[in-house]
Amino acid sequence: MQSVIVNNLSKSYGKKKEIKAVKEISFEVSKGELFGIIGPDGAGKTSLFRMLTTLLLPDAGNAAVDGSDVVKNYKDIRKKVGYMPGRFSLYQDLSVEENLNFFATIFNTTVQHNYDLIKDIYVQIEPFKTRKAGKLSGGMKQKLALSCALIHRPVVLFLDEPTTGVDAVSRKEFWEMLKHLKQQGITILVSTPYMDEAGLCDRIGLMQQGKILSVGTPAEITGAFKETILGVKSNNMYQLLKDLNANDEVEDAYSFGEYHHTVMKPNFNKETLQQYLEQKGNKELVIQNTQPTVEDSFMQLMKQ
């Protein structure tokens, strides 16, 4: 059975509905899947999550979470999903323990009852349980928020940009926790602007300007990338990028970490490219074949 079914979902804002945040999105998430919505800020990720968590009414289309319609059966959904908004949304003036107990009570459960589920996460913040939530570090806040969202053992967990503004180590830990939760059979929908987190999901949906560009496993998405990508670097990266984009054989070039990822047109010749770049005065030139990443796919899909 599909845990989440989204069918032509649309959402617009403004008096005349002129700002289209989500445009006829459709996708499905299987039970127990870790599904990532990857997209830059303003892609419509939060609007989508809010519709799925019954906080916003869609303008068109429909969606179901665990078999319940997000509009008609919104009360059922509110009982069985866990939701962690992008912004830290716990009571800053309550302690860690008080926050957790409070959220357990509003979901008609107790911390003890579902302790096994949150144990791995909660033990990390337990030494600070009497500390006010507002005084926690960013990473600890995320752990507390996740504990609170999990305390009632939700069927589906919605995490809206849980790793935004969190340091690299905490981000890594956070994804470890998600993997662990997945093993407990919880369906997880997570949104993130970080492309490097895409590989950690079972399946991903690339989102841009309110549209889903592509859905699939990370391997499927990068596998759909047919062109060759070269990683190119030299002593003058800025000049190099200009030269690359000016070349006829180059489809697209953009900086990617240490290298410039250069998407080549079919039937290109690596030597010709090297000669061309050397002619232009690039020194210490390195040209190597590179595997396409999700970001490369995203860049390409965006251009289409």
Added chain:
Amino acid sequence: MKQFLSFVKKEFFHIWRDKQTLFILLGMPIVQITIFGFALTNEVKNAEIAILDQSKDAATTQLISEIRASQYFTVSAFLNSPNDIAETFKQNKAKIILVLPASFNSDLKHLNKAQVQLIADASDPNTATTLINYATAIITDYQKNINKTSQIPMVINTQVRMLYNPQLKGAYSFVPGVMAMVLMLVCTMMTAITIVREKEIGTMEVMLVSPVQPLKIVVAKAVPYLLLSIVNIISILLLSVFVLDVPINGSIVLLMGESILFTITCLSFGLLISSLTGSQQTAMFIALTGMFLPTIMLSGFMFPVENMPLPLRLISNIVPSRWFYQIVRAVMIKGLGIEGVWKQTLILIAMTLFLLTLAVKKFKIRLE
């Protein structure tokens, strides 16, 4: 129920941990009652009076002793000649001077008519007027007293009688006013602000995606402020009775009941504001202009409703504090029972029901 209690407990934590706000909320009625009671009063107590007694006989001595006995005056000096009068005022030794002519006693005895002169320092006209009134009242009293013993009646025709408040005590009118004001501030503004705060910090978003009925969230918010208000009502009443000598002439139970009713009216209005607004600033602004200013301006507390132009009089009808103010005055000062205030009570109940229904209807179960 457990859910609800846990909400209420959480609200208490919020209030308790925000010590500054708590201090303001509980201290406000005390400060306001004290300010209105002592600083902003038009009563004058222990005003210095100087006396120029040119007669020094039995009659003047008796009159002077009556002035001395009054709590409004303290005799600060006895003058020897009319020339001292200007000097006394210049040195600020007295605010008012009573001049008794040399012929005071004989005039009184033989002509049945005597003259006294009151000279007041009119640089503060309000105080001067008040003092003249006080002094005149004492003299009139005195004249009445000697009338009792003399065979030939004297022609005095001053008769002033003030119902309920013979000394024109300011406290009688502002205690009900301050009660209305404090309840409004605590209930309307604070409930509106705390609910909107949950929207602002995003906790409302999390709360909505939970099985809790939204109504429960809202009512749980109101409970601590209701209790806080009861504490405030009690402290205002205690201060009124023991510090300001304003008696509670009617039933305390009725007074408390009416106050709680008004508290609920205010809470409902606060809830309505919170349902309609999205930011704490807007909520505060609406609470202030929508409730606080009308309470001061249109409830009859500062300015008599009867003197207002018709449009304002009509508007004052929809100001809940106007009716509450009337109720408190009636119960507390005049000592009336429910038969005297049933009309106002019904109006308040109707307003409360209307506001509450609207607030619940307008409560957003989603983010839009």
